[in-house]
Amino acid sequence: MSRVPSEVAAALVASDACGAAGTPQRQSVSINKLSKRLHRLVGQAIGDFNMIGAGDKVMVCMSGGKDSYALLDILLNLRARAPVDFDIVAVNLDQKQPGFPEHVLPDYLRARGVPFHIEQQDTYSIVKRVVPEGATMCSLCSRLRRGNLYRVASELGATRIALGHHRDDILQTFFLNLFHGGRLKGMPPKLVSDDGRHVVIRPLAYVAERDLQRWADHRAFPIIPCSLCGSQENLERKQIGAMLREWDKRDPGRLESMFRALGNIVPSHLMDRAVFPFTSLRADGVPDPGGDLAFDAEPCTVPGDNPVQWLQEAPGID
Numbered sequence: 001m002s003r004v005p006s007e008v009a010a011a012l013v014a015s016d017a018c019g020a021a022g023t024p025q026r027q028s029v030s031i032n033k034l035s036k037r038l039h040r041l042v043g044q045a046i047g048d049f050n051m052i053g054a055g056d057k058v059m060v061c062m063s064g065g066k067d068s069y070a071l072l073d074i075l076l077n078l079r080a081r082a083p084v085d086f087d088i089v090a091v092n093l094d095q096k097q098p099g100f101p102e103h104v105l106p107d108y109l110r111a112r113g114v115p116f117h118i119e120q121q122d123t124y125s126i127v128k129r130v131v132p133e134g135a136t137m138c139s140l141c142s143r144l145r146r147g148n149l150y151r152v153a154s155e156l157g158a159t160r161i162a163l164g165h166h167r168d169d170i171l172q173t174f175f176l177n178l179f180h181g182g183r184l185k186g187m188p189p190k191l192v193s194d195d196g197r198h199v200v201i202r203p204l205a206y207v208a209e210r211d212l213q214r215w216a217d218h219r220a221f222p223i224i225p226c227s228l229c230g231s232q233e234n235l236e237r238k239q240i241g242a243m244l245r246e247w248d249k250r251d252p253g254r255l256e257s258m259f260r261a262l263g264n265i266v267p268s269h270l271m272d273r274a275v276f277p278f279t280s281l282r283a284d285g286v287p288d289p290g291g292d293l294a295f296d297a298e299p300c301t302v303p304g305d306n307p308v309q310w311l312q313e314a315p316g317i318d
Contacts (some may be wrong), residue, residue, distance in 0.1 A: 038215060041206040042074050049190040050200040052160060054084040058201075059158035061149055062092045063115075064105055064224030066216035071204055071217060075162065076112065089115045089156055093148055096122040104222050119152050146194075153198050161193070165202045167259055168209040169242065174262065175240045182271070186262050208255075247294035257274055268291065 044235040046052055060075060062068045075088055092105050103117075109116040123144040165187055174186040190305050194199070204212070216223065248255045262282035268290065 017033050029077060032216070034211060034214055038074060038207060038211060039068070039077065040173070042203045043078070045203050046078075046188055046201075049201070049205075051190055051203060052078075052086055054086065056086040056159045058086060058088050058160045058162050059149075059153050059156060060162045061091050061164070062090050062105055062109075063164070064092070064222075066212055066223060067166060067209075069206065069219070069221035069223070070207075070212045071162060071164040072112075072114065075203065076114065081219050082246050087115075089158065090119065091117045091119065091149065091152055091156070092118045092228055093119070093123075093145055093152075094118055095124045095145070097124045098118070101224060104224055117152065117156060119148060120149050123148070127186060130135070146151060150193055150195055150198055153267075159199065161198050161200045163200060164204055166204040166207045166212055168241065171244060171258060172237050172240045174258075175244070176236060178237075179240070180236065184272075223247075233296055249272060267305045 052058060058075065060068065061074045062072065077268070079086060079088055090105075090109050091262060094100065106116065106118065121144075126144060137139060146225055149161065170187045174184075177183045187202070189201050189202045193200050235266040244255060270276070271278075
């Protein structure tokens with residue numbers, strides 16, 4: 001395997017640009033820690049999944065929200081310090097939403113010296129015409145947006161399409177699929193697009209949303225609110241997000257544990273016959289540390305409880 005990803009990651013981890021000069025000392029220390037954590041986590045994700053290499057042209061999809069601004073901000077810093085050359089182009093899909101401030105992103109990108117392309121497609125009218133009033137618009141809007149962005153990536157010669165999804169987005173997607181799709185499926189940090197022609201990357205995969213919000217506030221990004229899908233209060237994703245935040249409040253560290261589980265899968269202890277040969281499984285007399293352990297008993301009892309007594313007394317358990 002090429003050493004390029006690890007070199008890129010090392011450069012990003014070492015980076016501590018965009019500090020908090022001119023702020024009170026305590027706030028400056030806090031922001032510097034945040035900056036280092038963001039750069040370290042993005043660098044780690046890039047290295048772990050070999051997201052960016054020498055000669056790549058990375059198309060950063062800009063929505064005008066905090067996540068895509070932060071993604072571009074960190075990748076620009078990486079490019080300035082990386083030992084390999086790669087290009088960045090920012091792309092925004094202007095969906096012709098009423099009141100959309102068309103000048104905000106171009107003004108920001110020109111000020112940062114970032115090459116950019118604004119693709120104008122009236123997908124807003126299509127979504128409003130097709131989706132019944134009160135129904136969620138995300139599925140159709142996402143499909144139209146995705147198709148346009150894939151086409152633009154081909155036209156620009158981009159070798160990577162970078163999206164601003166973060167750790168919380170990945171967990172929400174997992175639970176959406178679990179609750180409503182009956183699938184153990186998340187949002188991968190790197191994949192080939194459904195048209196088979198593009199590599200899509202999510203460099204913010206390890207980053208918590210709360211850190212991105214703090215970074216956006218510190219950097220004073222010119223946020224553009226979404227008047228289409230972002231204004232829908234009946235989204236299942238919003239409800240699941242609220243559930244995860246409540247879990248994290250009641251049990252700090254639970255989200256981190258769940259996120260680690262997505263990269264620590266044990267197929268033999270699930271039920272998918274396509275990924276584990278249950279039907280042909282036979283005892284061969286060879287000890288297996290990953291095999292069944294005490295009939296799948298796990299140390300998950302409530303502290304202070306006697307598990308045997310609990311099982312004996314539990315209603316409905318013989």
